[in-house]
Amino acid sequence: MIWHNIKSKSFLSAYVLVVLMLVVAVVTDQKDILFPEIAGMAMGVMVFPVPHWIKKPVHLWLSPTLAAFMGTSLNALSLTPLLKIWLGFVIIVILMHIFRVNFGPTIPAGLLPIFLGLHDYVFAITTAIFTFVIMLAAFKARNPEKLSNGPATFRKKIDTVIISMVLCLWIWLAFATGIEVLVVPPVFALIFEIFHSEKFTWKLIPARLAVLTITAILSVGVYHMLDESIIWVGIINVLITLLLCNLFKAPVPVAFGVSLMPLIYPAWGSWWFPLGVLITTGVLMCISAAYRQFRN
Template structure:
């Protein structure tokens, strides 16, 4: 417990240093929202499937960042950019035998923020290298005994199907901007790989995602200083997650996301998060419940016969 508290503090300091540096440079593109997620998951929670190979902490986000940056330069529709980058990222994660879900967000970010500067890639490499060094020094990855399985094809297929349905829905509603909420898409990749997804977990995750998105919006409107704003939000998120007794690293991206996404998206982030998480995670809940029922029916039929 003491080690975890120290690791939280180290991650907290690293996030504040990143924001402070961006303020000094006068450039919000130096802020990487998923760095906060990685700090919590890699340093504090020491997620096994994130730290099992420390070098992939740098490799995977760097590859997806390059992919997202390159695809953003293509003269194609925003929705196609999002779907294309996610499709390619899933293939890359599969080939690399990696489940580092936050690397999804580093691929989405250059498209969401319309990044056109190469230093974005340098920021990703630099930030993730610090975390890799921390994992190597701690040696925590050496204690992982169970091998990490790669993404299953069924999970990849289901992810793409849910995303396609979501794209069609938001396009029909005329709010294409709502398609890519990075924390939601990262969490979607996490939960779709789980065997069971109870309704109480589904509802709790939607409530927390939406609540912290709205909280980030509200606090940012009250506090104009970015460093003070982030220094308040990070402990608040930790307290909320402790109250709900849940580990949800993806939500730590919301306060930083507010600082980098376009203004129209910032003003509706809470509502967009509610719809995006309710729909996508709801689809996963239905899929898991239906498949579980099918398996039970199959077992019963075998017993009867």
């Protein structure tokens, strides 16, 4: 199965896009170009297709692009980083609801420039470029004949309000305790989506938790082993993540984003990062499963 995925044209296309992002960041000496969720988005469209992502390809480009520009713009405000992140998160969620966007990676696209304190628009511009390519891939991958013609179901407002409060409290906890590794943007995207899923149950947690945690452990290990080489660390970590997704039979696109996070921020390159991923993913997934059990 793993060899079949590696040889597939879809994986090679997604892999080339990720490697291109890494190469451009090194050649231009601009780490701000690195957006880990590009890897997750590419895999979630080309390798492990997420149906509701592919259904509206334009959202794959516009949503994260606008969020990235908005997040960068908020850094001009005279507010604390926590207030900026809260404000950015609330704006993103409101706009996602107004425009009926079901694309979780929109959230990390808006939060990362705030968390990293980016003031130029390099991150936003390159996000626009790479997500445009992913949008084209989604147009090619989707099959209009299989799309539902009935009224589209959309997440309930009460669910959105509750998970938004939970994530805001989690971000506050990270800032209040000074434990930066609890801020894991790709995981936030995953939790936002599964919280609204009608079929998320307890038995789905172990495999996903294992994939994300082991990915974080091995990614940090490779990061230190290869002396922080952006290109080689990215190349190897994406392959490791693909192997883990197949091994645990749990295709989790955001795991590819987690695998690249050690490259962009010191705390995420430390050995505390896997613990942060384990705690963040485990606690928030359990909250999601418990809430879904209560609602059902």
